[in-house]
Amino acid sequence: MAAMAALQSSMVGLSLSSNSFLGQRLSPITLPSLLPGKSTEKQCPIVMRLKRWERKECKPNSLPILHKMHVKLGDTVQVISGRERGKVGEITKIFKHNSTVIVKDLNLKTKHVKSREEGEPGQIIKIEGPIHSSNVMLYSKDQKVASRVGHKVLDNGKKVRYLIKTGEIIDSAENWKKLKEATKQTEEATAAAA
Secondary structure, eight states, X not given: OHHHHHHHHHHHHTOOOTTEETTEEOOOOOOOOOSTTOOOSOOOOEEXXXXXXXXXXXXXXXXXXXXXXXXXXXXXXXXXXXXXXTOEEEEXXXXXXXXXXXXXXXXXXXXXXXXXXXXXXXXXXXXXXXXXXXXXXXXXXXTTXXXXXXXXXXXXXXXXXXXXXXXXXXXXXXXXXXXXXXHHHHHHHXXXXX
């Protein structure tokens, strides 16, 4: 009987009223002035929910903000900070919404994979984890030196990236052909595996 009375008294405290929700007061909603030119408040960016632990900043039209990065897909880079410092690899994937890159065979993480079908064993696999783009620097294979990137316009009017220390041009036509062939081969391999 005493337990029932305690339960009733706790339920009275949680009663819903017009301006409260589960016993918590709701703050009144304030709308910015709708007159043009009178708005003095700065609009804050909308935040889209990507995962439970990760937020993605968005523009007012709900598209994610994509950050400019000094590296592109297929570039050879050297890691300049962290556990993998000093190691050289090639960029295989880029995430522009949070400025991270995946470098081939670097920053390996262990992942435990459950079996998908009956009779198939589970696995422990190694996958490449993302590295922030500020922790990688473009690398010259010929001169074995890491350098910052610069931009210049060639005589034919084409804008290219180059390494500041060596003067080596990164964005050449043959580099792009190699990159396109490599992506074609990976797409064919994934299509054949599926």
